[in-house]
Amino acid sequence: MGKTSLVFGIFSLLILCGCGEKDTSFLITEHSIGPLLSETAVADLEQVFVKDSIAKDTTKPESGKIKIYQKNGKHLLTLTSSSDSIPTVENIRIFDSRYKTDKGIGLHSTFKDIQDNYPIKKIVTTINSIVIFPKESNLYFTIDKEELPSNLRYTSSKIEAVQIPPTAKIKYLMLAWE
Structure with missing residues (x-):
């Protein structure tokens, strides 16, 4: 009985500590920013930012500007899409100070x-x-x-x-x- 309790305690502790995984929700790398990857198609942004709001510039659709907001209205990112046949994100301006590089x-x-x-x-x-x-x-x-x-x-x-x-x-x- 004591061994089972010890194993259960260690398992619970690992779950509570998150198993040492680093939260990458606001991590900037060369090929990603939070959940967004460099190869993500613009059409897939709704799945990538499922918890956030996406606003496209309907007055100037040719500009390709897409703004990402948290549900509370905080501006996270502004994306500029490519003009490829399957548009992807080309440029990102970061508005939220929680985004940081690995450095x-x-x-x-x-x-x-x-x-x-x-x-x-x-x-x-x-x-x-x-x-x-x-x-x-x-x-x-x-x-x-x-x-x-x-x-x-x-x-x-x-x-x-x-x-x-x-x-x-x-x-x-x-x-x-x-």
Whole structure:
């Protein structure tokens, strides 16, 4: 009788602990974001986000923009679909700070966090922001120029990594699948 109770106790403990499995509901990888895989067809989004709400832009269907909301109305993601014969997701903008890479990078991260975890391939300067592209990654990060020193906020010149303050916050986190 004692052995059965011990086995039952260990089994119950394993079930309560989740058997050590990591929750991937908000994990960003190179080929997935939460339950969404890079090869998922747009037609299958209803099954992937069964607990969430999906809103397609009916005023501009050619834009291919699809917004994913939690049932409580919180904006999770905006997807842009391909124009293939069987459309898949090409780009994803992350709106929810719970989404993080396996290296812990998310919307509340800083430029230092990016630098500490990803080698930088290039930095592109736009009118209002800079876009950081890591090497060998489908991710890219946008930092508002307001996060930069005042002498760099209005420049169209190339900005180098050494010019970006380590505390500069990520404004947009994007993932591109092509």
